[in-house]
Amino acid sequence: MGVMATIMIIEDDQTISHLIASELTRWQHQPVLVQNFSQVFQEFEAAAPQLVLMDINLPVYDGYYWMQQIRATSKVPVIFISSRNTNMDMVMAMNMGGDDFVSKPFAMEVLLAKINALLRRTYHYAEPASATLSHNGLTLDLRTGQGAVGTTTIDLSKNEYQLLQILMRHHGAVVSRNHLLRELWTDARFVDDNTLTVNINRLRKKIEAAGLPDYIQTKIGQGYLVP
Template structure:
C-alpha cells in the first residue's frame, strides 16, 4: 500500500488523519520537524503528500515549490484557508488537489485513492481480495462473495468484516472494533456495534454460511 506523508502542525488533526489512513492499510508518516520537510520527503520517499498551508517556519506553498523542483509526487493541500486565491495559488505551485477544513475523513480517503489511481495508473491494495473459509471479500467495491453469491455491504459492515478477516484466529475486543469503525468511540452507543455485527452475520448466514463470526463472551469477536 502507498506511503502517505502528512505535513500538519495541528497534532490532533494529524493524528486523526493518520489513524483513518491506517484503517485503510496505508503506510503513514507524519513530519514533526518543520525545518526538515524536504529532507523528510527525500528520506521517506512517499507516494503522496498531504500538506497544510499554515505551517511553522515556512508555509505549505514554500514546501510544495521545493518538492516540485525534484519530484512530481501527488500533493493534496489541506487547509482552513478556502478562498479562491488560496486554491489558485496551490494549483499554480503544483498541487494536485485541495481540501478545506473541516472535512470528512471518508472524502479525504476517496480523494487520495482517486489521485493515486490517476498518478500511478494502478489501484492500490483496494484491488485485492481477502479469502477465508469460503468468503471472498472484494476490497475494491466493498462486497463479499459467499459460495458464489455476491453480497453488498454497508461501509461499517465492510470495515468490520475486513478487520475480522485480516485478524482471523484472533479475538478482537469491542473497544478495538469501535476504534476501527469510528473516530471517537466515546460518542457511539455500544449497541451500534452489536447492530452492525448482527446485520453482517445475518447477510452471511442468509448466503448459507452459519457461525462465521463467533462471540467470545466478555472478550469480543473472532473469525476462527
C-alpha cells in the same frame, strides 16, 4: 498484502498527523511524518513518497514554499490540508501545483477517498492483490465493498462492510463492542448499543446465506471474533 504507497504527511499538528498516519497504516499504506520542519524538502527527497499531504500553516516556511521546492523536481501528487479554506487558498494551492484540497476539520473517509482516487489516477493502480481481504473462505473487495464466498456475492451495507473489514483485519483476536462502535460511528455516545447488535446479526445472516455459518463468533462480555 504488500504496502500500497508511501505517503508523506507534512503537518505540524501531531494529533492530526498521527491520526492520519494510523488510518493510512490500516489501509496498508506507509506513512512518513516530517521530523524537522526546516528540512522538509530534504526529508521529502529521502522518503521519495508516492503522495504528499501538505498543511499550509507550518512552522519556519509555509506549505506553499515547500510546494514550490517539491514541484521544482517532482510531479508527485499533493493534497493540501488546511484550516484556511478561503477560495483564494484553494486557487493558490491548485495554481502552485496541488492536486486536491481538504479543509479542516475533515472526515477521515473523505481524505482517504481522495488519497486512493489520486493514487489510482496517478499510478493506474490496478491493486489486484491489495484490494481484497480474504480469510476462511470469505473474500472482501475493498473497492466495491462487496463480500464473496466462492461465486456467491454478498451485498453489504456501508456499516456491514466496515464491521466485516475490521473483524477480518483483526482475525484471531476479539474485537470489543466499544472498539467497533468507535470505529463506525464518530460519536458513539449517540448510537444505541443495539444498533451494533442489529448490524452484526444482519451481517451474520448474509454470510451464512452465502454458505459460511458461524463466521463471526460472539464472546459474551468481550466482543466479536472472526477466528
